[in-house]
Amino acid sequence: MTDAARIVIVGAGPAGVRAAETLVAAGLRPLVLDEQSRCGGQIYRQPAAGAGFERSKRTLYGFEAAKAHALHSTMEALLPHIGYQADTLVWDCEARNGQGGRLVALHDAREQNVPFSHLILATGATDRVLPIPGWTLPGVYTLGGAQTALKTQGCAIGSQIVFAGTGPLLYLVAYQYAKAGARVAAVLDTSPLAAQARALPKLARQPATLAKGVYYVGWLQAHGVRIERNVTLERVHGERSVTSLAWRRADAGNGDEAIVETIRCDALALGFGLRPETQLADIAGCRFRFDDTTQCWLPERDAAGRSSIAGIYLAGDGAGIAGADAAELAGRRAALAVLEDLQCEATPDAHHEETASLERAMKRIAVFRSGLEAAFPPPFGRAASWPDDTIVCRCEQIDAGTLRRCVRAGEAKEINRLKALTRVGMGRCQGRMCGEAALALIADETDCSMQTVGRLRAQAPVKPIPLAAALGDDALAAIPEHARDE
Amino acid sequence: MLGTPDRQADACHPCDPQFVRVAETRRASVSFFLDGREAQALVGDTVLTAVLLQQRFVRHSEFNDEPRAGFCLIGACQDCWLHTEAGERIRACSTPIVAGMRLVTRARASGMNCDGDRAAAPGDGTAWSGER
Amino acid sequence: MSELHHYDVAIAGGGLVGASAALALARAGLRVVLFERRYCGAQASGVNYGGVRCQGRPAEQLPLAMRAREVWRRLPESIGIDGEFVVSGHLRLARSEADLAGLAEYAHMAAEHGLHLELIAGRAFRTRYPWLGSAAIGGSLCETDGHANPRLVSPAFAQAARRAGADVLELTPLDDVTYDGARFQLSANGRRFSADWLINAAGAWANTIAQRFGDAVPMQPIYPNMWVTEPLPQFITHNLGVYGGGIYARQVARGNCIIGGGRGYGDGQYAQPSSDTTRTVMRDACALLPMLREALLIRSWSGVEGCTPDHNPIIGASHRVPRLLHAFGFSGGGFLLAPGVGEVLAELVVSGATATPLAAFDVDRFVPAAASLPSITSS
Numbered sequence: 001m002t003d004a005a006r007i008v009i010v011g012a013g014p015a016g017v018r019a020a021e022t023l024v025a026a027g028l029r030p031l032v033l034d035e036q037s038r039c040g041g042q043i044y045r046q047p048a049a050g051a052g053f054e055r056s057k058r059t060l061y062g063f064e065a066a067k068a069h070a071l072h073s074t075m076e077a078l079l080p081h082i083g084y085q086a087d088t089l090v091w092d093c094e095a096r097n098g099q100g101g102r103l104v105a106l107h108d109a110r111e112q113n114v115p116f117s118h119l120i121l122a123t124g125a126t127d128r129v130l131p132i133p134g135w136t137l138p139g140v141y142t143l144g145g146a147q148t149a150l151k152t153q154g155c156a157i158g159s160q161i162v163f164a165g166t167g168p169l170l171y172l173v174a175y176q177y178a179k180a181g182a183r184v185a186a187v188l189d190t191s192p193l194a195a196q197a198r199a200l201p202k203l204a205r206q207p208a209t210l211a212k213g214v215y216y217v218g219w220l221q222a223h224g225v226r227i228e229r230n231v232t233l234e235r236v237h238g239e240r241s242v243t244s245l246a247w248r249r250a251d252a253g254n255g256d257e258a259i260v261e262t263i264r265c266d267a268l269a270l271g272f273g274l275r276p277e278t279q280l281a282d283i284a285g286c287r288f289r290f291d292d293t294t295q296c297w298l299p300e301r302d303a304a305g306r307s308s309i310a311g312i313y314l315a316g317d318g319a320g321i322a323g324a325d326a327a328e329l330a331g332r333r334a335a336l337a338v339l340e341d342l343q344c345e346a347t348p349d350a351h352h353e354e355t356a357s358l359e360r361a362m363k364r365i366a367v368f369r370s371g372l373e374a375a376f377p378p379p380f381g382r383a384a385s386w387p388d389d390t391i392v393c394r395c396e397q398i399d400a401g402t403l404r405r406c407v408r409a410g411e412a413k414e415i416n417r418l419k420a421l422t423r424v425g426m427g428r429c430q431g432r433m434c435g436e437a438a439l440a441l442i443a444d445e446t447d448c449s450m451q452t453v454g455r456l457r458a459q460a461p462v463k464p465i466p467l468a469a470a471l472g473d474d475a476l477a478a479i480p481e482h483a484r485d486e
Numbered sequence: 487m488l489g490t491p492d493r494q495a496d497a498c499h500p501c502d503p504q505f506v507r508v509a510e511t512r513r514a515s516v517s518f519f520l521d522g523r524e525a526q527a528l529v530g531d532t533v534l535t536a537v538l539l540q541q542r543f544v545r546h547s548e549f550n551d552e553p554r555a556g557f558c559l560i561g562a563c564q565d566c567w568l569h570t571e572a573g574e575r576i577r578a579c580s581t582p583i584v585a586g587m588r589l590v591t592r593a594r595a596s597g598m599n600c601d602g603d604r605a606a607a608p609g610d611g612t613a614w615s616g617e618r
Numbered sequence: 619m620s621e622l623h624h625y626d627v628a629i630a631g632g633g634l635v636g637a638s639a640a641l642a643l644a645r646a647g648l649r650v651v652l653f654e655r656r657y658c659g660a661q662a663s664g665v666n667y668g669g670v671r672c673q674g675r676p677a678e679q680l681p682l683a684m685r686a687r688e689v690w691r692r693l694p695e696s697i698g699i700d701g702e703f704v705v706s707g708h709l710r711l712a713r714s715e716a717d718l719a720g721l722a723e724y725a726h727m728a729a730e731h732g733l734h735l736e737l738i739a740g741r742a743f744r745t746r747y748p749w750l751g752s753a754a755i756g757g758s759l760c761e762t763d764g765h766a767n768p769r770l771v772s773p774a775f776a777q778a779a780r781r782a783g784a785d786v787l788e789l790t791p792l793d794d795v796t797y798d799g800a801r802f803q804l805s806a807n808g809r810r811f812s813a814d815w816l817i818n819a820a821g822a823w824a825n826t827i828a829q830r831f832g833d834a835v836p837m838q839p840i841y842p843n844m845w846v847t848e849p850l851p852q853f854i855t856h857n858l859g860v861y862g863g864g865i866y867a868r869q870v871a872r873g874n875c876i877i878g879g880g881r882g883y884g885d886g887q888y889a890q891p892s893s894d895t896t897r898t899v900m901r902d903a904c905a906l907l908p909m910l911r912e913a914l915l916i917r918s919w920s921g922v923e924g925c926t927p928d929h930n931p932i933i934g935a936s937h938r939v940p941r942l943l944h945a946f947g948f949s950g951g952g953f954l955l956a957p958g959v960g961e962v963l964a965e966l967v968v969s970g971a972t973a974t975p976l977a978a979f980d981v982d983r984f985v986p987a988a989a990s991l992p993s994i995t996s997s
Contacts, residue, residue, distance in 0.1 A: 460891060460893065467910045477898060479865070479895070485842060486674045
């Protein structure tokens, strides 16, 4: 049974690497495809090889250096035992009713078909963003983007930077920048300190992680970095690029009494947590469910990571934000599920204790994560306060007023209809940067929950592909006779 | 004079670099072309980094011609696509800079120095403007 | 016992055909109810290519097409929006001398129907269209044709019908429909309705209703594949098609190029684009429009469309059940026609006849002449 198995893993971050490791240990040879040039995903992202980058892992990854190193070394050791193709964009997935399927990919400007019998999607996450007026100005980046610039390019995103939004990444990236000698003008957290205090019991379930978070905040304070909480972000100012950020206290009363403070800066790092990259799971036909904790739609999976489609497994942040540690566990657990389903093991219970232990560990982390969401709630409910001229869809330049008018006219109260009528989510990023904001707007206008206003459907290609990529392929058939329309 | 903080902040000029190198400056140099003029980057820089060390934009929005300078830096937001002079499409944040690359951040490659004015309207000066 | 609501006309299907019929009938003062199981204009009506063209249609469709084109001209007055309708002209491309001959013959026939086409070839063609690939050696231009945005137009007809007084019920699938000898009895969402007339405009699913009355036709679902590029500088000046069929392309005001061609996959209910077709069409599109070599593809989609053996729609009265009208099976060419079909259906209801010839669209035309099916008076 295993000789017919063709196991493909999409993503070489923590989840993908641990899944590959688990399969190799069982004597299998998976194929790992990754969009990046080097393994590590986002958190353990590596600078380009052979370019003369010198900083140590300690400098790059701080407290996570050991984990980063372990992951990179693991992958290194796996290379002779796996298929591995980096720089590969998987842009479509055709699943055949639980009988495997194929991935459609772009590598080196050429198109590829990659058949699979079993597929592990470990596609990771991006920053979760919400708009503020002026956020399309040059100089505004995501928190993850700011971190990537520093980690992989040795660059700060500006010379005087405000960090704003909410979530643990806010403090981590500000800390990393300050430590690297960049000028951190302020850290503005939209969440109140009270939310973090209330969440402490859950956060205490991962004491080491909590301690790190507390450390970053403490370090920033000790080094004189200004931290403000319970902030409402008002507007990014500037003509051709960022020159300042205006903000006020969230509870400062309304209208004229609220004191708006302006901080001079030439860059803003903005983020409100993370959102999973679920497009391939969607296109493959996996069922989705609404997750109350994170207020977003996630592909259904069992405790082992099996999706609603036989032969397709989901692991890591790409199926639900849980962090790098959970991703490593989930990658291993999903691979064990593949082995179970392949009936690979001598005894069906060979890994029973371990799978139980993995699942328990993931459950503990899940409690911690729900604490994080409570400690740093993304301000979806503040959608009503976004001025009409706030750009929501960056790609198509669609503002909040346009969306509101469409909903108020009774023309759309569901996200796919709103997209069809206003073009929100139709641009190059296919809703990654605007989807949640649009949902929050509809929910606010219709006085409904985020869950009831629909789910933006993914469409192939999951990222833009150049038309020219089809030109090198002589094997392409012509459009069949019966399908020639005028 | 850029003495006072006010002047400093308000004088953000599109030709100032957006990014600032804080580490890893001992890499080999590589030269490339940006809107027709030669510029320097370091081996290992992405196209985005290379461009943003020269100026504060990588492209302009099709819909209101306002400048854009990337956003997510991890290949998700698709806000940093630009062209080479040969017409190739490049996602700047995920493409390494290569010696001799000829990048276009304005619709028409201009050999003049950057003076912050609005980019030429899309379609100007191309061979394919066709009829109205 | 639940309340019974009575209407003059019940319409099954909230696509462009059903919605335009609802609008025309409501404006004629009739009480209309329309049942749409999901959202109006979200199926084929909303995801089609968006071509608004008379050129290329067979002779039997031209009178209806020309009539429909008149409705398009009055779109803003009729539905309150322009639906991004652009009279860009439709250029039907020839790839060979034989194609050019075919286009000339077609132009001759079309002129008899009042549709005027201009043939361009050779040097004049190359000069005028430098942005077309070399495989295109000439074309036939219909200046009055164009394209529009189906995502806007189709729901707008439904909204206009509502404003005109029709009861347009979305998220309301028809559970049951029968004819009791005098009226149509319908039930949906636990409510009961009756109507003097029934219009079957249920698109790719219309056979479900047609069957109940013995009017099933050999219609198959097809899944035309569509793509859209990123916004590009304006260069495609007409809605483009190829003589003999293949790919078709148009460019919208915002700059995106919409390309259609080939087939996706589906199960009769839902459609998905095909990556194989995507690659074939990407290659063909680059050959047809070399500038696309520098463009990004950002999205693909497909939809479920009902296709008949002769690619003509079913429009007209049932021969078995009185006051039952069918209008479906547009085989990929319904977007231009639908607003005209709505008016024709309204005429049939109000006055029992229409000046627009419908014989070629008869619901029974696929039934072998010798066989006669028993009529169904109730089901």
